Amino acid sequence: MPALPLDEAGRYVAGAYVVFMLLILVYVGIMAAKLQRIERDLRELASFAEQGNGHKKAAPGREDEDGEDRAQSEPVAPGRGSEDQSISVSSGPSESRGGDG
């Protein structure tokens, strides 16, 4: 086939590049929505944790004297690894959790 004239070829070339860009934009949009959902969940979780702390403070008999230490030495969730077998990048409970990197 002979080469298309520039005006006609331009439409095809623009179409190809626009499709490519649109695909990337759609993907990035989906990822942005996912990150927004994570952020919203995190906010909910933060308020849940704050409420929990409030209840603990309201009940002095249940106050944990070494709560800080426990939080650091027992970071593993109860039931971890039982029902959820999600992929983990932590190599084990004995691994260091220190250092912010």
Next chain:
Amino acid sequence: MYAKGLRNESTSPSPKGRNQTVMPFASGLRTLSIVTVAAFAVSLSLVFFYAPLDADQGFVQKIFYVHVPLAIVALLGFVVGGVFAIAHLRSGDSRWDAYSYVSIHMSVIFGVAVLITGSIWAKASWGHWWVWDEPTLVSFLIVFLMYATYYPFRYAIEDRERQARYASVFAITAGAFVPLNFMAVRLAESLVHPRVFATANGGLPGEMMLTFLASLAACGLLWGTLVKLELTAKSASGQLKRLRRALDAPVPGAASRVAPEVR
């Protein structure tokens, strides 16, 4: 807290890996994104302002600079997914399964772009959206459809460990098929599809080759950036679930079985 959540501990089984905290996904994402955008700016500038017009196809040939690099990166991504799957089966570390899954996922997305841009190019050059007697097109479609079955295959298995193992076997088998398929196509007799590398006439001229390599680098960087972005999102999501369990917080929805998570 959020930033901390993204930090993951090293999984290195060696003593060296102990007490070493790394942030494998989120670190460097911003830099990589900036580099990718810059690479695309350079490659698009080269495509439209530097590379000469093709004597045979004219302006339509500019599609080559997006179509072919995308195809190469997608196919390499499938192979990389297979290599990660080998690492998963060898080590049993489910992190490799996540790498493999995300690599294949991203390559399938790139594959969609390859098929669409290829169809547009075919219509402009050959007058048809699709040509069934062209081995390059059909073989890519076969590879693409094969990887499209990866998702239902994976999600059909409920147990996560078994799911990861079977998916790895699939990724290795399919990953080995990709280069075999490529070689088979190269050996095919039809020369309808333009052969621009290693031809008797010397292949691409210098300016075109430079532009092509810049486009290939940009597409490779884009693939890497998006893989890293998705792994970061999965890591954040996994950390969130972990935190939710630690706090005994109510779970808003059922745990996702759609994709591997990274805790």
